[in-house]
Amino acid sequence: MSAKFIVSIDLGGTNLRIALINLQYRIVRKQVMSTRNFSTKDKLTLAICAAIKNIIEAHNLRNKDILGVGLGLPGPIDVKRGLVHFLPNIPGWRKVYLKNKLEKMTGLSVFLDNDAKLMSLAEHRLGAARGFRNALCLTLGTGVGAGIIIEGELYRGRDNASAEIGHLPINEDGPKCNCGGTACLETYIGNNSIINKARKAFGPDVSLEELSRLAKHGSAKACAIWLNVAKHLGTALVGAVNLLNPECIVIGGGIAGAGKILFSRVREIISRQAMSVQAKGIKVLKAKLGNDAGLVGAAIMVKEGIS
């Protein structure tokens, strides 16, 4: 193949990140813009096309140098049909055949997938889950996303809507979730829930980073908040470990920044409460690829999908 680059896009509720990535998965150019500047679906679609064109031209390339475009989106995606079912945090997106639309507008091959799935793919191919056959990779942020690797491949399920561990109920009764569920993990450990607890303890200006720092410096109140997060997360992971019997669990996203206090307690809960065979030797690892995981995963999807 003569094409030497992939354009990767990570569309979030806040930012649209776009990168030019070579076939060894090294990011050679990266841009970030605010998603919120584009008030409608059509304006955002046009902005995506313009950004693709710009990043290609800025590197003095032409379409023939581009193997394809990989796009990660924060919602359920029908990969085969290139269809965005809806985006919970970006209004106006419902039943959008985005693959077709972008291919017509750009003249390039376009691949779509859910962003958490792409991050998991990246962590499996190049990050913390590398070399494990069965893995569960989580991204903890405003939402709790995840991907399941089964026998070395991303497991999609009937609708490519598998791995929604953020919507595993951890109690029979509890807070209502936006998804329609009850007591979903995400209602307990989504960023907003943690920040609300942190604000009650430390005032309105505290951030997640600050909360992590406070815990590392021994603040009992900050530690209590993180241990509580670990209890909720641990309960869900005990269920996932007993159900999936994976080799490893990879945890990334902002909350993973809490580090040792969170990871040790989660490991302790799994070791104590999951079944003995499943819990023995399971690795609970911090994600390696950070904020670029989604972009790298999108490039892997394009390269593996085409080659």
Add this chain to the structure above:
Amino acid sequence: MSAKFIVSIDLGGTNLRIALINLQYRIVRKQVMSTRNFSTKDKLTLAICAAIKNIIEAHNLRNKDILGVGLGLPGPIDVKRGLVHFLPNIPGWRKVYLKNKLEKMTGLSVFLDNDAKLMSLAEHRLGAARGFRNALCLTLGTGVGAGIIIEGELYRGRDNASAEIGHLPINEDGPKCNCGGTACLETYIGNNSIINKARKAFGPDVSLEELSRLAKHGSAKACAIWLNVAKHLGTALVGAVNLLNPECIVIGGGIAGAGKILFSRVREIISRQAMSVQAKGIKVLKAKLGNDAGLVGAAIMVKEGIS
């Protein structure tokens, strides 16, 4: 191949069932004996060998007519090494290399697996889950067993210990489970738990069948018990649906005899509480193969493993 039959064995805490099955998976001869007559691991192993020999000879066959022996056991099994890790309900079994032992004693090829996995395999190949690519099959009895079918194949996980939905926590705090976990589904809906509730309502002699019959005839107290079972089971299945995004869920075992009251409420809970894409069109089906599912599954394992 000249061999025309398979010997299947379903070893339970109460009964040992053995069958001669032809290569079209029809049971041509079946025997049941009490597991509890054999007080030690070695006595039970000898009894299994004798039963294999007997059923072959009773049909006027010789070893060369037997493709292999398939054995389902109620506990975690290392399929590749033919190793029984332990059997929670049969004392004295720990780290037993049963495949090797039985092959030496019988001169036949022997395959082992967990009983719930074999029932799931049977329901997928020949029963209610036939034709579905991704399925979760449950057997509700004293224990809550299950198997996961992924892309048409039994999913095993790292240790062949996947699919333990009976040990999915459905609450963060709750009853302690024998497995070491907290608030495992099985502690709420294992037969013993349901029978205890039924006895409080209907006296010491009530059986599960009677409880089902009472509910079908409109007893409010019996219905309340089954709706409660449905709530616990539904909560776990909402998690499994969001995590696995299967095409169907198959429910078998004694509790499935409760029928409509249980199935309708479980469907309602999934439809209301699971995520919209995953819940839409999912089938919740009653298992088709009944008590023979384990025997048939063991035969499928042998035939698919050898051919």
